Amino acid sequence: MTPQDSIIYTPKNYNFIPSKYPQFPLPLNAESFEKFNEDTLFFIFFIQQDVNLRYFAAKELNRRGWMYNKKFHTFFQLQEPPKNKTEEFIEGKFRYFDYEEGWMSRPKKDYKFDFVMLENID
Numbered sequence: 001m002t003p004q005d006s007i008i009y010t011p012k013n014y015n016f017i018p019s020k021y022p023q024f025p026l027p028l029n030a031e032s033f034e035k036f037n038e039d040t041l042f043f044i045f046f047i048q049q050d051v052n053l054r055y056f057a058a059k060e061l062n063r064r065g066w067m068y069n070k071k072f073h074t075f076f077q078l079q080e081p082p083k084n085k086t087e088e089f090i091e092g093k094f095r096y097f098d099y100e101e102g103w104m105s106r107p108k109k110d111y112k113f114d115f116v117m118l119e120n121i122d
Helices: 003-007 038-047 051-063
Strands: 066-069 074-078 089-098 104-114
Touching (some): 074 104
Antiparallel strands (some): 066 074, 089 104
C-alpha cells in the first residue's frame, strides 16, 4: 500500500443518492438568515461551532433588535419605548434569551442595559 492509496476512501456501505436530491449543501450567506425564525438563529449562535454561521446569526438577530450583552453572554431586546436613554445606557422593559435554563426568552423589567456591555456586531 502506497501513501496515495490511503488517501482514497471508498465506503463499504455506499448508498446511491438519486440526482433529484441535492448533492451538495447550499451555500449560506447573510440573506439566507433572513428566512430563519429566531429560535433557529439562537440555535445556530449558541450551539453551532462554525464562526461564520454564528456571525451571520448574530448579525440577523441584531437586525431584528436583539443586542448581545458581553457580561451575561446572551441577547436582550427592548420590549417597549425606553424609560430612560442616554449615551451610556438604555433603561426599560427588556426580554433576554435564556439558553441555559429553558431555551426561551424571559422578561427583565426595569433593566439598565449599559452600552459598555454591548457587543458591536458588524
